[in-house]
Amino acid sequence: MNLFKKLFRKSAPPPPPETAPTPAPQPPQDDTAPAPVCTPPESAQPPLSAADSPAAELPEAPLCPAAAPPPPAEPEEAVVSLPDLPPEPPACLTAFRRLELSSKRELLAFSSYVTLALETTGLVAGRDHVLEVAMERYEDGRLIGRFQTLLQQSAPLSPQVTALTGLTDAHLEGAPSPREAAVRTADFLGDRPLVIHNAAFVLPFLERFLGLAQLPGPVLYVDSLRLARRAWPEYRTYGLDYLVRRLKIAHQLPYRAKGDVLCLSALFRLTLTQLGRSGRETKLSGRFQPTPGVIPDPAGPLWQKRVVFAGALPGGLNDAMQLAADAGAMLRETVTAKTDFLVVGPSAANGAKARTAGALNAAGKAHITVLDEAAFLRLAGR
Known part of the structure; x- marks a missing residue:
């Protein structure tokens, strides 16, 4: 038996050398932090007294790192509905x-x-x-x-x-x-x-x-x-x-x-x-302008009408011409197809200007209204 034991020992592999057991890994310790526990230490939470109200706000005791809940997820951005306002007009410049x-x-x-x-x-x-x-x-x-x-x-x-x-x-x-x-x-x-x-x-x-x-x-x-x-x-x-x-x-x-x-x-x-007075008859246009302070009426019957005077007038030729200018008329010296009114005095009723106006009207080339002094004054509002 001793011989077989010796032979067996020689054939078996030698056992591994003995080593010291490795301790289980431990989390690093913070010298300043208390030992991790599942509940806070007594010193972290003051005792409640009978005078403390249940609704009183007390500071929460810090949780240990192992028991701390994960941080809450970021809430989705809320959509704020604004009240309906009248739309602003687009910025524009009028042409x-x-x-x-x-x-x-x-x-x-x-x-x-x-x-x-x-x-x-x-x-x-x-x-x-x-x-x-x-x-x-x-x-x-x-x-x-x-x-x-x-x-x-x-x-x-x-x-x-x-x-x-x-x-x-x-x-x-x-x-x-x-x-x-x-x-x-x-x-x-x-x-x-x-x-x-x-x-x-x-x-x-x-x-x-x-x-x-x-x-x-x-x-x-x-x-x-x-x-x-x-x-x-x-x-x-x-x-x-x-x-x-x-x-x-x-x-x-x-x-x-x-x-x-x-x-x-x-x-x-x-x-x-x-501006309506501009033309060949600049002499009359320069002499007779509206009286200062008198504003011609655009709706008046003489406004911008071509008026020709012929012969002397009992009431005064210059006064009649000034009255026509105050009414906005365009004074002319000669009768043409563009003449609107011919004002004749008693001595010029059959004169050259009156005959020219009659001939133009008869030929259909003009529509000249022949007036005596009284008719002209009524037309001018006098």
């Missing part, structure tokens, strides 16, 4: 196109229009704003309607504006907003051409103002300043205030749109009358 009225035919045909004047809070469009709008509407030369409104402002009026216009913030109480005023202005204007003075200043304000009403245009307009340069080339300047003083047009409301539009309408009628 304008100028009418030159360069011919007599255009001047005579231009009888339906709207005159417009603005009062603003300053001189720079975009920085300053429209404060007041005033308009007059004419059909066939006759005044048929007026429009005027103040506008609410986003800031108090400056002392300079108040001193110049006499308007205060109290005057603007109850005034429409700029957008509402723009819509009313566009409705009053319709499709009629505008008459404005000094388009270089007015148009930048009008472009933004009428753009609030989403009025794309183009809006036809006439610049009375350009026409005044043609009518009175000898004047040194053509501002509305200067022309009103020079032509003796009554102005009771300076620096207010509702006063300026009255002056603009009167100035425009005078300008049309002055």
Whole structure:
């Protein structure tokens, strides 16, 4: 037996060398943190007393790292529904196109229009704003309607504006907003051409103002300043205030749109009358102009009519000619196919001018109305 044991021991592999057992891995310890437990230590949670209310807010004891719940998932972004608001009008500028009225035919045909004047809070469009709008509407030369409104402002009026216009913030109480005023202005204007003075200043304000009403245009307009340069080339300047003083047009409301539009309408009628006199008969046109302060009526029967006088008149020939000029007539010296009225004195009833008018009418080349002095005075409203 001992022999077999020895042989067995020699044939069996030697056992592995003994090593010290490896301890199970332990989490690293923080010398400053308490030992991890499933509940907080007693020192972390103060005891409740009988006076503590169940609703009292107490600081929560910190949980151990092993028991701490995972951080909550990020909530999905909530969709906030805004109340329905009226859509803002698109930012746009109203387009304008100028009418030159360069011919007599255009001047005579231009009888339906709207005159417009603005009062603003300053001189720079975009920085300053429209404060007041005033308009007059004419059909066939006759005044048929007026429009005027103040506008609410986003800031108090400056002392300079108040001193110049006499308007205060109290005057603007109850005034429409700029957008509402723009819509009313566009409705009053319709499709009629505008008459404005000094388009270089007015148009930048009008472009933004009428753009609030989403009025794309183009809006036809006439610049009375350009026409005044043609009518009175000898004047040194053509501002509305200067022309009103020079032509003796009554102005009771300076620096207010509702006063300026009255002056603009009167100035425009005078300008049309002055431009309509151009022609070969410049001697009479220079001698007889409308009396200062007298505004011809575009709806009158003598407005822009060619009138010829023949012979002496009992009431005075020069007085009759001045009366015709005050009515807006175009005085001529000779009878032609374009003559509208022939005013004859007693001594010229069968004169050369009367015979020429009769021959033109008989040939169908003209429609000349022959008047004596009494008929002419009735036609002139005297």
